[in-house]
Amino acid sequence: MPGSDNSHSPAFKTSAWISSKRYWYWLSVLLPTIPLISAALAIRTGTGSWLWFTVFFMYAILPAADYIFGIDEANPDDELIEKLKDDRYYVHIMYVVTVMHWVSLVGMAYVVSHYEWSWFSILGAALSAGIINGVGLVVGHEMGHKVRDKSQVACAKIVMACSGYGHFSIEHNKGHHRHVATPEDPASSRLGESIYKFSKREMPGAFRRAWSLETERLQRLGKSEWSLDNEIIQPALLTISAYVLMLALFGPVMIPFLLIAAGFGWWQLTCANYVEHYGLLRLKRENGRYERCAPQHSWNSNHKVSNLLLLQLQRHSDHHAHPTSPYQVLRDYADVPGLPSGYPWMFFVAMFPWAWFSLMDPKVVAWAEADMNRVNLDPDLRDELFSRYHNPQTV
């Protein structure tokens, strides 16, 4: 049965593992220290290439770890979910993570500006900081969904301000979740669309949608969009203040460093949006509204290591079916479209469009049972994709 939960492991083993994950989530706190530790090694050994280590960690070590440790079959049952869902412990981890992201960014800025490095090493440091900025957006994403909890919403703004992407909560909650897996959503990728083409639609589209949603909200409140109540302006002011301060303290090298680190953080988020719903489409009902978002409208990945590091974001089918569920209770589903690896490897593959298309296009076609009318496809390639793949078995 589609969407039924996958709880076939022995109950005892399952619940022991789920309980131990409580401690494994502290990996999210350690993650932002990786660039700092590698920077310390770079300084001690005088080898600037250590500053690239986080990039290597993301695209080589994590995919290997996902391959070795495999998938996480454990799902919390209803009783355990009741116990876990309101446990503030899991929220407190994210508050510590928020602090660590700023420590990591400022620490890397200090390292880049206070020692002699080649431009190539500085590039490595900036991209490493960018990967951590991207992970920061995952944490911000999780907290940004908890709109009833003022402190989580505030923390989401703070952590997303590391890379100046504070509009994301508004865009994501009110825009993406509502229109996901429809042609109208700039944050859902289409069959045949490369990540580079997608990013040109996604990045400006997401910002425009966030701004217009926030403007509408402020208009209802009788306020100008140019007020301090604007929740896009609030985190942006934090970013601008922090960046200006770092520029003043650490010098002009901050201009390329911070821009590349922020840009590569945004890129990580674009990669996430790209892989999460590629080609999947919700059908329009007779009343003109789209069918409700179901678990089969997201690509799911249940890889153990990357899920522990990314707050189970990859259990994306459950996240879209229940957007307010906290990360510790997200479940895996059987019979939902599955990614062949965790996000780190999928993000890497996505950067090579031919490899991505040959890996993923057949999966999308199989998901839609070769009915191209059920696929979210690139309108520029409509005829080509129809002639290549359209072959529905049922009438």
Add this chain to the structure above:
Amino acid sequence: MSTKQAENTVMKQYRCPDCGYIYAESAGAEHEGYRAGTLWKELPEDFPCPDCFITEKPDFVLLE
């Protein structure tokens, strides 16, 4: 009974079938710009759940 109390007693509540959020007319949804006392019929048809944002006004269930 004062007029205000009389109004309160007829104020209705609607529940989001997905996340369980309850829209109480007496409370409105202040952050989203719908002041306390905003009646259900005054909300636009595309009013989304102010908590999960995936359901819309026609999906909500009246609490009796």
